[in-house]
Amino acid sequence: MTSLRASRDWGSSPEHAALRTAPPAGWTAAWSTHGVRFVAALERARLLAVQFHPELSGAYGAALLERWLTGARAGTSPPGSVTPGLLPRVVPCLDVKDGRVVKGIRFQNLRDAGDPAAQGARYEAQGADELVVLDVAASAEGRATQIDTVARVRAAIRIPLTVGGGVRSVDDARRLLAAGADKVSVNTAALQRPALLSELAAEFGSQCVVLAIDARRAGDRWEALAFGGRESARPDAVAWAREGAGLGAGEILLTSWDRDGTRSGPDTELLRVVAGAVHVPVVASGGIGERAHVVEAFRAGADAVLAASVFHDGDDTVAGIKEDLALNGIRVRP
Secondary structure, three states: OOOOOEOOOOOOOHHHHHHOOOOOOOOEEEEEEEOEEEEEEEEEOOEEEEOOOHHHHHHHHHHHHHHHHHOOOOOOOOOOOOOOOOOOEEEEEEEEEOOEEEEEEOOEEEEEEEOHHHHHHHHHHHOOOOEEEEEOOOOOOOOOOOHHHHHHHHHHOOOOEEEEOOOOOHHHHHHHHHHOOOEEEEOHHHHHOOHHHHHHHHHHOHHHEEEEEEEEEEOOEEEEEEOOOOEEEEOOHHHHHHHHHHHOOOEEEEEEOOOOOOOOOOOHHHHHHHHHHOOOOEEEEOOOOOHHHHHHHHHOOOOEEEEOHHHHOOOOOHHHHHHHHHHOOOOOOO
């Protein structure tokens, strides 16, 4: 469900004509925009009527239902804990350039890693909870994400899809959502104009907005990088994560630039600090090379773990990692 607003135009058919200026007596109506505007929900006291797709909503949907039923607020669980029903996610990432999956080390020396639609379908079959597609050249080349790639990937999978790279405006995000994305990821454009996060959240809902942060260690802190790691943009990545969540980002995609592609393990210190600084889910990215690294990332406070090389090179599978997580006492979806 995306942003809720009092509805003053919540139907176009004749039977809804009398209800366009006000919701039914005693009810609060809401509408949403996801490609087109539509009625999202009706609420009265503790009764909520909403079309709900748990297979697409995933952990966010479970968290939404739990908070609504119990009255709890988001972020009340300590970092690293797993609230019943809120299961950790394993998320393959497809870095895409010119319609092909690529992979490198610290965003450099990119090599071909296959067709994005075929890779996405393979990871879904292995049990991936979500898929992330990032156009790694869009920001640097000053262009939008390639819509045809997004459409091809969506046609091949049913799991939730996050897409990023080159998103600079509400219209850019709308095109990606219309092509099949469930969430949009923003990085450089948000660093240049933080108000973009609020604009996206107001239009589509915070759960559609992912703030991607490429963090590089700089002394006793981490700086936030822009343009695919090419430029330093913020001196304090943790402060930027906190600010971005406050502006409307519903999730933080946190990549350790120092660990990206190295398979040397996640930056658990960075994860702990960011997870403790924000009230939204944190997706850990960078350094995953073996199953123990995924366990480390979850225990450091990640709500989801993103990996690429270990899957692209066939060294492990989503199913294998999930089996290991279960053996280590971390509940996951089959």
